[in-house]
Amino acid sequence: MRVSEGSGDLGVPGCRGSPSVFLCQVPPAMEAPPEPFTQSKGAARSPEGARQEAAGAGISRVGLGDQDGEGAGVASPAQVLLGGGEGRAGAAPAGEAGKHLLVLQTVHLQAGEEDEEKEAEPQGGVRVVMQDEAPVVVVGEGVGVQQDVPPGVAISLQDGIYTFHDMELMQISVLQDAAPGKSKESKSTEKFADVLLIKIDRSKEVLAVEGKVHQAPTAEELRGSELPALEGKKIQSCKPDGGGSASHHDYKEEDATPSEEADIKYTETFRAQTNALQQKEEKETFSCVLCTFTCLRMSSLNRHMKIHSDEKPHLCHLCLRAFRTVTLLRNHMNTHTGTRPYKCSDCDMAFVTSGELARHRRYKHTLEKPFKCTLCKYCSVEASKLKRHIRSHTGERPYHCSLCSYASKDTYKLKRHMITHSGEKPYQCYVCQARFTQSGTMKIHVLQKHSENVPRHQCPRCETVIARKSDLRVHLRNLHSHLAVALKCSYCEAVFHERYALIQHKKTHRNEKKFKCDQCSYACKQERHLIVHKRIHTGEKPFICLCCSKCFRQKQLLTVHFRKYHDSDFKPTVFECPKCGKSYSRWSNMHKHAETCGFMRANTITSSKGSKGKKKRCRSLEHAKQEAVDQGSFQDVSIMNMEDCGTEIVPVTYGIEMTTPREQKTEITCEMLFDTMDK
DNA sequence: TCACTACACGCCCTCTGCTGGTTGAGC
DNA sequence: AGCTCAACCAGCAGAGGGCGTGTAGTGA
Numbered sequence: 001m002r003v004s005e006g007s008g009d010l011g012v013p014g015c016r017g018s019p020s021v022f023l024c025q026v027p028p029a030m031e032a033p034p035e036p037f038t039q040s041k042g043a044a045r046s047p048e049g050a051r052q053e054a055a056g057a058g059i060s061r062v063g064l065g066d067q068d069g070e071g072a073g074v075a076s077p078a079q080v081l082l083g084g085g086e087g088r089a090g091a092a093p094a095g096e097a098g099k100h101l102l103v104l105q106t107v108h109l110q111a112g113e114e115d116e117e118k119e120a121e122p123q124g125g126v127r128v129v130m131q132d133e134a135p136v137v138v139v140g141e142g143v144g145v146q147q148d149v150p151p152g153v154a155i156s157l158q159d160g161i162y163t164f165h166d167m168e169l170m171q172i173s174v175l176q177d178a179a180p181g182k183s184k185e186s187k188s189t190e191k192f193a194d195v196l197l198i199k200i201d202r203s204k205e206v207l208a209v210e211g212k213v214h215q216a217p218t219a220e221e222l223r224g225s226e227l228p229a230l231e232g233k234k235i236q237s238c239k240p241d242g243g244g245s246a247s248h249h250d251y252k253e254e255d256a257t258p259s260e261e262a263d264i265k266y267t268e269t270f271r272a273q274t275n276a277l278q279q280k281e282e283k284e285t286f287s288c289v290l291c292t293f294t295c296l297r298m299s300s301l302n303r304h305m306k307i308h309s310d311e312k313p314h315l316c317h318l319c320l321r322a323f324r325t326v327t328l329l330r331n332h333m334n335t336h337t338g339t340r341p342y343k344c345s346d347c348d349m350a351f352v353t354s355g356e357l358a359r360h361r362r363y364k365h366t367l368e369k370p371f372k373c374t375l376c377k378y379c380s381v382e383a384s385k386l387k388r389h390i391r392s393h394t395g396e397r398p399y400h401c402s403l404c405s406y407a408s409k410d411t412y413k414l415k416r417h418m419i420t421h422s423g424e425k426p427y428q429c430y431v432c433q434a435r436f437t438q439s440g441t442m443k444i445h446v447l448q449k450h451s452e453n454v455p456r457h458q459c460p461r462c463e464t465v466i467a468r469k470s471d472l473r474v475h476l477r478n479l480h481s482h483l484a485v486a487l488k489c490s491y492c493e494a495v496f497h498e499r500y501a502l503i504q505h506k507k508t509h510r511n512e513k514k515f516k517c518d519q520c521s522y523a524c525k526q527e528r529h530l531i532v533h534k535r536i537h538t539g540e541k542p543f544i545c546l547c548c549s550k551c552f553r554q555k556q557l558l559t560v561h562f563r564k565y566h567d568s569d570f571k572p573t574v575f576e577c578p579k580c581g582k583s584y585s586r587w588s589n590m591h592k593h594a595e596t597c598g599f600m601r602a603n604t605i606t607s608s609k610g611s612k613g614k615k616k617r618c619r620s621l622e623h624a625k626q627e628a629v630d631q632g633s634f635q636d637v638s639i640m641n642m643e644d645c646g647t648e649i650v651p652v653t654y655g656i657e658m659t660t661p662r663e664q665k666t667e668i669t670c671e672m673l674f675d676t677m678d679k
Numbered sequence: 680t681c682a683c684t685a686c687a688c689g690c691c692c693t694c695t696g697c698t699g700g701t702t703g704a705g706c
Numbered sequence: 707a708g709c710t711c712a713a714c715c716a717g718c719a720g721a722g723g724g725c726g727t728g729t730a731g732t733g734a
Contacts, residue, residue, distance in 0.1 A: 293730085299680080300730070307729070327682075328728070355684065356725070363724060378722090384687060385722070392721070406719090412690065413719070420718070434716095440693065441716060448715085464713090470696055471713065478712075 444468070462500055479503070 286301040287294045290308045295301050306325075314329035315322050323329040331352050334340065340350035342357035346365045351357045362368045362381045369379035371386040375393050380386045388410055391397070397407035399414040403421045408414040416438070419426070425435035427442040431450040436442040448454055448467055456465045457472040461480040466472040479500035486495040487502045496502040519537045535541070541551030543558040547566045552558040577583075577594050 295730080297732085300732090303680095304730075323728095325728095326680095331727080352726085353683090355686085356727090358684085359725075380722080381724085382687085384689085389722075409720080410689095412692090413721095415690090417719075437717060438719095439691095440695085441718085443693085445716080466713065468714075470698095471715085473696075474698095475712075 285294050285296055286298055288301060288304055288308070290305075293301075293304050295304065303325075313322070314326055316329060316332055318333075323332060334352045340352055342352070342354050343350040344357060344360060344365070346361070349357075349360055349364075351360060359381060369381050371381070371383050372379040373386060373389055373393075375390075378386070378389050380389065391409040397409055399409070399411055400407045401414060401417055401421075403418075406414075406417050408417060419437055425437050427436045427439050428434070429436070429442055429446055429450070431446065434442075434445060436445060454467065456467060457469050458465050459472060459475055459480070461476065464475060464479075466475055480498055483497045483499065486497050487499065488495050489502065489505055494505055496505060517533055517537075519534075535553040541553050543552040543554065544550070545552070545558060545561055545566070547562070550561060552561065582593060
């Protein structure tokens with residue numbers, strides 16, 4: 001919504017020279033096509049513009065009025081003024097060219113000056129109409145503008161500023177940005193062909209339109225042929241209800257039919273004017289007809305009216321950005337020059353305005369937080385922050401995602417959320433070029449992956465050190481939280497209410513051979529191993545070879561037997577002496593032979609690498625075991641059936657350093673099986 | 680009219696914490 | 707080989723801090 005201010009004369013005592021003409025550029029509707037949810041920082045945006053941007057980005061605002069500090073403000077002029085842009089026949093295409101300038105201008109004329117004034121009329125400017133002696137409002141169509149001028153312009157008579165009594169003459173014309181000045185020629189020639197005359201008899205509250213008299217409150221006339229453009233227009237009051245709530249407008253906008261809109265609009269027009277006049281007379285206050293603003297000074301109102309105008313006469317010669325006031329321009333110029341006259345006495349910060357400095361000091365130094373939450377201990381420097389905080393109590397989520405059910409409490413979170421739909425990863429690690437969706441995520445990545453001083457978080461309950469604090473919290477929750485239902489140890493009767501304690505306790509059972517044979521010294525960790533062992537004492541051999549009826553205590557033994565004696569495809573590994581070529585079924589036997597044969601010593605054959613190295617260790621172990629047997633120190637060898645997946649053999653003592661448990665299991669098992677077979 | 684001040688709005692940032700997928704060790 | 711589980715890791719949202727900028731009140 002661009003609203004520009006023109007110049008003119010209200011014809012009201014004391015108002016000469018004050019703003020009285022408003023160019024109201026009506027946006028071609030709030031139906032901008034959806035765009036990615038992006039907003040450039042620093043872009044000058046009106047609240048309405050921000051709303052439209054958000055809407056265009058798939059962001060819808062739910063809720064009434066501006067209840068936060070981050071949402072749209074009060075109903076903007078684009079909402080409160082008549083929305084005549086989109087409905088005009090032959091209107092320019094959507095976009096800037098489609099916007100219309102609605103010009104209200106007043107002039108003081110004397111009878112007989114009409115022609116002269118017309119000659120002096122600036123392009124698109126003042127028209128003069130004098131009709132009898134009565135005050136006349138001329139609703140004219142600016143030259144080159146379509147016929148269906150929104151008659152709602154009549155409402156823009158500045159209630160509170162000038163009245164029907166005071167007003168001598170007013171022209172309301174509509175211009176188009178795209179063709180701002182067609183018209184001097186046509187104006188001069190067409191005379192009043194494009195001018196709609198409205199005679200106002202204030203005492204009777206009637207309108208005389210083109211000579212026809214209408215009862216003022218009757219909207220039917222407004223919708224009639226006299227004011228054709230009103231019909232179908234989206235009409236919103238520029239004077240909200242007494243409470244100033246935008247909800248009132250929203251309701252009317254959404255619920256009112258065109259005819260009702262006309263009624264509403266027309267009625268509100270008169271009410272606004274009347275109320276403003278009464279207010280002025282009684283309280284000496286000044287009210288804006290375009291919004292709820294009131295003030296005690298005319299100058300304040302004049303200044304305020306600039307926000308409804310698009311005029312920004314103060315131009316930055318460096319970047320051509322325009323500003324409404326000299327102060328704003330001066331502040332802006334400071335951004336070019338780097339001038340920050342307000343320096344903080346407690347730090348190096350400096351600011352363009354004193355207000356910024358004061359706020360900075362509250363944030364950083366005085367820590368003054370005057371805005372306190374009544375529901376918790378939160379307090380803030382700024383009221384808007386308190387408003388935002390209160391949403392965490394109320395759960396209000398005014399900003400809805402148009403693509404999913406998510407709704408956020410403020411615009412930034414919604415904007416951040418929209419990235420999840422676009423798949424965008426705006427943040428890139430400068431080291432490994434990995435991309436991330438949020439800056440914080442990238443920061444943690446850099447810290448954990450590329451930083452020398454990687455932070456570590458020590459668990460206060462155990463020795464665990466975890467890289468991320470959040471994961472430490474998960475660790476505490478999973479392992480150190482108190483459990484209502486006690487956890488029982490699977491090895492003993494101990495119970496624990498903390499998972500970590502149970503895990504630590506179970507470690508005490510590691511390598512614990514609690515299953516002991518009552519007939520010998522055998523002990524093992526698992527009961528099933530003891531069951532197999534006891535077959536040694538009972539003589540039970542449940543696994544029978546179907547070929548030769550030989551019986552075995554373990555399935556593995558039967559399997560090896562079958563392969564060796566009954567499987568023609570079975571090719572047993574043969575270990576030959578490198579010196580004399582004598583064959584052995586076991587490497588250990590071959591190795592023992594080789595020593596006596598004079599080929600090499602046992603400890604010299606352990607020079608291979610890789611997988612051979614693994615084999616080597618196995619061989620060495622077997623060799624050591626064999627030595628232990630030979631020396632009589634190999635007292636007990638337990639053979640336990642591991643179902644059909646192998647056997648586990650636990651040497652009681654080998655008198656040497658053991659290899660890894662896994663290697664022990666597999667390699668020793670093979671050798672011991674051969675031993676068993678040989679037996 | 681200007682200047683100062685207070686206030687409001689909006690944007691961006693950080694910190695924080697939860698969640699779910701991945702990975703590797705242990706069994 | 708397959709399962710379990712704890713640590714790792716990125717994604718994502720909640721909450722709040724800080725500041726730029728525009729507007730309103732008011733005195734000079």
